[in-house]
Amino acid sequence: MKFAVIQFPGSNCDIDLYEALHTVCGADVAYVPSKESSLDGFDAVMLPGGFSYGDYLRAGAIARFTNIMPAIVDMANAGKPVFGTCNGFQILTEAGLLPGALKRNDSLKFVCKTVELEVENNNTIFTSEYQKGEKINLPIAHADGSFYADPETLKQIEDNGQVVFRYSKENPNGSLNNIAGITNERGNVLGMMPHPERAVEALLGNTDGLRLFKSILDHAEVKA
Amino acid sequence: MMQEMTPEEIKEKKPYLDWSLSEEEYNYISEKLLHRLPNYTETGLFSAMWSEHCSYKKSKPVLRLFPTKGPRILQGPGEGAGVVDIGDGQAVVFKAESHNHPTAVEPYQGAATGVGGILRDVFSMGARPVATLDSLHFGELDDAHTRWLLNETVAGIGGYGNCMGIPTVGGELTFDDIYKGNPVMNAMSVGLLDVKDMQKGLAQGEGNAVMYVGAKTGRDGIHGATFASHSFDSEHESQRSAVQVGDPFMEKLLLEACLELTQKHADWLVGIQDMGAAGIVSSSSEMASEGKSGMELNLDLVPQREPGMSAYEIMLSESQERMLLCVKAGHEEDVKKIFDFYDLDAVVIGHITAGHNYVLRHHGEVVCDIPVSSLTEDVLEEPSEEKQPQHMLDDAAKPAWEPEIKDLADTYKKMLAQPTVASKEMFTQTYDSMVRTSTVVGPGEDSGVLRIRGTHKGIAMTTDGNGRFIYLDPEIGGKRAVVEAADNIIASGAEPLAITDCLNYGNPNEPEVFWELHHSVMGIAKACEVLETPVVSGNVSLYNETDDKSIYPTPMIGMVGLVKNLDHLVRDSFQEADDDLYLVGQTGADYAGSELQKMLVGEITGSLNDLDLDHIHDYQMRLLAEMEAGHVASAHDLSEGGLAVSLAESSFGHEIGADIKSDLTSAEFFSETPGRFLVSVPSEFSAEFAEKLGQDAIKLGQTGGDSLKVALKDQAVDLPVAELKQIWEEALPCLMKSKD
Numbered sequence: 019m020k021f022a023v024i025q026f027p028g029s030n031c032d033i034d035l036y037e038a039l040h041t042v043c044g045a046d047v048a049y050v051p052s053k054e055s056s057l058d059g060f061d062a063v064m065l066p067g068g069f070s071y072g073d074y075l076r077a078g079a080i081a082r083f084t085n086i087m088p089a090i091v092d093m094a095n096a097g098k099p100v101f102g103t104c105n106g107f108q109i110l111t112e113a114g115l116l117p118g119a120l121k122r123n124d125s126l127k128f129v130c131k132t133v134e135l136e137v138e139n140n141n142t143i144f145t146s147e148y149q150k151g152e153k154i155n156l157p158i159a160h161a162d163g164s165f166y167a168d169p170e171t172l173k174q175i176e177d178n179g180q181v182v183f184r185y186s187k188e189n190p191n192g193s194l195n196n197i198a199g200i201t202n203e204r205g206n207v208l209g210m211m212p213h214p215e216r217a218v219e220a221l222l223g224n225t226d227g228l229r230l231f232k233s234i235l236d237h238a239e240v241k242a
Numbered sequence: 243m244m245q246e247m248t249p250e251e252i253k254e255k256k257p258y259l260d261w262s263l264s265e266e267e268y269n270y271i272s273e274k275l276l277h278r279l280p281n282y283t284e285t286g287l288f289s290a291m292w293s294e295h296c297s298y299k300k301s302k303p304v305l306r307l308f309p310t311k312g313p314r315i316l317q318g319p320g321e322g323a324g325v326v327d328i329g330d331g332q333a334v335v336f337k338a339e340s341h342n343h344p345t346a347v348e349p350y351q352g353a354a355t356g357v358g359g360i361l362r363d364v365f366s367m368g369a370r371p372v373a374t375l376d377s378l379h380f381g382e383l384d385d386a387h388t389r390w391l392l393n394e395t396v397a398g399i400g401g402y403g404n405c406m407g408i409p410t411v412g413g414e415l416t417f418d419d420i421y422k423g424n425p426v427m428n429a430m431s432v433g434l435l436d437v438k439d440m441q442k443g444l445a446q447g448e449g450n451a452v453m454y455v456g457a458k459t460g461r462d463g464i465h466g467a468t469f470a471s472h473s474f475d476s477e478h479e480s481q482r483s484a485v486q487v488g489d490p491f492m493e494k495l496l497l498e499a500c501l502e503l504t505q506k507h508a509d510w511l512v513g514i515q516d517m518g519a520a521g522i523v524s525s526s527s528e529m530a531s532e533g534k535s536g537m538e539l540n541l542d543l544v545p546q547r548e549p550g551m552s553a554y555e556i557m558l559s560e561s562q563e564r565m566l567l568c569v570k571a572g573h574e575e576d577v578k579k580i581f582d583f584y585d586l587d588a589v590v591i592g593h594i595t596a597g598h599n600y601v602l603r604h605h606g607e608v609v610c611d612i613p614v615s616s617l618t619e620d621v622l623e624e625p626s627e628e629k630q631p632q633h634m635l636d637d638a639a640k641p642a643w644e645p646e647i648k649d650l651a652d653t654y655k656k657m658l659a660q661p662t663v664a665s666k667e668m669f670t671q672t673y674d675s676m677v678r679t680s681t682v683v684g685p686g687e688d689s690g691v692l693r694i695r696g697t698h699k700g701i702a703m704t705t706d707g708n709g710r711f712i713y714l715d716p717e718i719g720g721k722r723a724v725v726e727a728a729d730n731i732i733a734s735g736a737e738p739l740a741i742t743d744c745l746n747y748g749n750p751n752e753p754e755v756f757w758e759l760h761h762s763v764m765g766i767a768k769a770c771e772v773l774e775t776p777v778v779s780g781n782v783s784l785y786n787e788t789d790d791k792s793i794y795p796t797p798m799i800g801m802v803g804l805v806k807n808l809d810h811l812v813r814d815s816f817q818e819a820d821d822d823l824y825l826v827g828q829t830g831a832d833y834a835g836s837e838l839q840k841m842l843v844g845e846i847t848g849s850l851n852d853l854d855l856d857h858i859h860d861y862q863m864r865l866l867a868e869m870e871a872g873h874v875a876s877a878h879d880l881s882e883g884g885l886a887v888s889l890a891e892s893s894f895g896h897e898i899g900a901d902i903k904s905d906l907t908s909a910e911f912f913s914e915t916p917g918r919f920l921v922s923v924p925s926e927f928s929a930e931f932a933e934k935l936g937q938d939a940i941k942l943g944q945t946g947g948d949s950l951k952v953a954l955k956d957q958a959v960d961l962p963v964a965e966l967k968q969i970w971e972e973a974l975p976c977l978m979k980s981k982d
Binding site: 027028029030033034037038051053067068069072073074103127128129130131137157159161195215216218219222223 | 400402406492585671674679
């Protein structure tokens with residue numbers, strides 16, 4: 019299974035995703051600049067955190083127009099795993115691959131800390147290694163992470179079981195229904211504000227994110 | 243366009259006086275260096291390059307006192323940043339910079355561009371910046387303007403660093419009324435470099451190209467360097483336009499493009515330098531000077547953001563996110579291709595020429611033709627008068643202040659709520675401290691620690707400055723600043739390697755201020771020699787005064803250390819119950835300038851006790867050896883608030899209490915004698931630890947429980963850790979919310 023880590027201008031957690039997959043999980047992974055237009059040969063695509071295009075205009079709003087986006091949409095439509103964390107999540111909502119939007123945090127400030135999440139749905143290709151209802155801790159680092167969707171969309175997301183992670187102790191940004199991460203209806207596109215790739219090594223104090231990557235890899239093995 | 247003055251009009255009307263060039267300097271330039279009158283553009287270039295900010299003409303004689311060499315030092319002061327060998331073909335690259343004046347005026351952009359500038363200094367050496375630290379000294383928080391300044395400054399540091407994706411892993415924040423009109427904002431950047439990729443700010447080789455890369459040039463920040471070499475006064479608000487605006491996205495692109503060039507195609511490059519203070523003129527003339535070359539630039543080719551800019555404006559603009567390269571002839575297009583990928587300008591604006599002249603053309607005319615050295619090397623050093631501050635002599639004649647602690651519990655709680663002591667988490671959590679996933683220890687501990695990928699080593703880093711001590715006694719205070727930094731590095735289990743500094747002082751034309759500068763540098767230099775931490779880079783910020791009131795002399799020491807094996811990294815917090823607790827270092831009656839004095843008396847007075855640097859270094863190294871042997875569970879240095887504060891902070895991390903008995907008095911519990919550590923040692927290593935540290939460690943008791951049981955010579959307390967932690971955590975959020 020080969021992963022693509024997309025590098026938008028201003029991506030800065032690209033190395034974090036790459037190292038989590040390559041060095042920690044031993045997976046096959048390569049960087050793909052957003053100026054490219056093909057994802058041929060890749061089985062999964064990872065959108066990193068950062069400040070694509072400086073977050074100018076609106077986080078993710080410009081990145082969605084980059085050359086690579088049609089290829090990412092094709093991957094999503096083909097049912098391949100598409101994952102976005104932080105700015106990656108913002109880009110996925112801007113591109114319409116995920117419902118809803120990410121607004122400025124309630125505090126109006128950037129916040130970097132570790133928060134507790136509940137795994138709401140472990141029946142996805144991203145979360146099969148977790149238990150349903152399990153509490154995990156993951157870092158967040160964002161200024162625009164307040165998830166919003168209109169009431170109808172929100173109900174659909176909830177009813178379809180698309181909410182994968184929910185903030186379980188404190189809601190750090192004002193997200194509706196404490197939503198921290200959602201999938202598309204089909205379940206092969208996951209966007210989340212927390213950073214699992216920052217929690218994959220004991221040396222850095224937290225390994226709760228590791229099973230997310232292992233889940234994707236497991237899924238590849240089952241399929242193969 | 244305004245008609246520029248002729249050389250004769252300049253001589254007569256003396257506009258250079260407003261640009262901080264003295265009449266004596268102007269005459270020296272005309273008569274001795276050029277043997278003619280400089281034109282308008284040339285006069286502007288001289289005034290910027292001869293400013294203290296660029297030339298260090300005031301501080302140079304003093305800066306020569308610093309030790310700058312050592313077996314690990316690959317590059318000392320004079321380049322973009324200092325470079326220190328850490329083995330395995332790698333080096334750590336670091337420098338600090340002050341941005342006090344811009345921050346006082348426009349705090350968000352002032353702080354943001356301070357971070358941006360210091361990052362460029364580091365990546366201009368070919369290194370990838372891996373961490374940022376700050377050092378902030380502000381007025382008291384009962385002032386609404388100060389709270390605004392602080393909020394905006396912190397937002398600016400975070401705004402730039404977060405967007406660049408470089409973690410902010412440490413720093414300091416203190417409060418004192420003396421910084422009200424002139425806050426101190428220093429930023430330090432630390433980078434990693436494969437030694438083979440090291441670059442220099444160098445331009446040579448006739449016919450080689452001078453290339454401009456990065457953002458376009460606008461009218462922002464013109465004369466920023468001279469602005470930073472001036473004092474503020476409330477009458478002259480108009481000076482306050484010289485603040486630049488940062489674009490961290492642009493800098494991220496510039497960083498990646500420059501690193502691609504330096505790491506993969508260094509053979510195309512002769513040299514590279516950041517366009518920092520005094521923009522194109524400083525970078526180009528310094529590079530030519532370093533290469534003993536001549537240089538000719540065509541200013542019409544400089545990418546410009548706005549029309550109608552004069553030569554003077556183009557040369558002195560401090561627009562951000564720009565770099566100057568010297569590229570080998572024939573590789574101009576290759577370089578351009580790299581920058582094209584990042585959608586950045588990369589333009590040949592001139593060439594290296596035979597001879598030693600610095601020639602500028604604009605609209606077909608030669609607007610400058612002067613020897614390179616006249617800008618960079620012939621600067622007149624300014625003799626300074628100095629005089630010991632009167633307050634020192636007055637203080638020496640008075641009896642030392644002896645604190646009286648009536649109610650230990652009450653004093654303890656109040657101490658933990660002092661803004662300088664209290665938790666800074668509300669600010670540090672607005673910094674991304676984890677991006678690039680190498681942060682092992684983030685903000686809030688003695689030093690930040692990053693792992694070095696591909697090794698089991700780490701680098702520890704800290705910034706420290708305590709203006710109160712330097713004010714009371716510059717030389718002893720200078721020594722204490724270095725000892726404090728080394729304590730922080732050692733407390734993490736790292737070996738101190740070298741320092742960078744930011745020297746923040748008042749108006750050096752005041753003899754007392756210059757004396758402070760001179761004597762504090764003597765103290766810093768002495769401590770650096772004994773502790774074997776040479777000075778590899780630095781920055782001077784003078785004229786930090788508002789309405790004739792100088793800040794405390796506030797040198798910031800930024801120190802970097804090496805963790806040889808991350809398995810033996812040591813944290814601040816108690817790790818387990820039933821570990822033995824030791825106090826390392828002797829405790830004396832060190833109350834002058836202490837947090838306790840500020841809290842109880844409201845002002846800082848007294849004389850400092852000198853310190854025995856050799857002795858401190860000796861037991862620091864024995865302590866480090868015990869840490870590297872894996873015998874130490876936690877270590878925290880003692881600083882503001884002394885043992886009392888360190889004990890409390892060590893208990894907060896895992897909410898593990900302690901039970902200690904000591905012959906210290908309750909006053910000594912708060913004493914700030916430098917060179918001390920609170921160390922917890924697992925019982926199986928306790929005997930060996932006690933033997934190795936000998937007289938330099940006193941056993942205090944044990945960790946455990948959920949309260950701090952402290953039995954001192956005269957008083958005892960038993961306070962729940964949770965209660966103390968709450969006081970410590972809530973103090974700053976509460977003060978920041980206050981309405982007035």
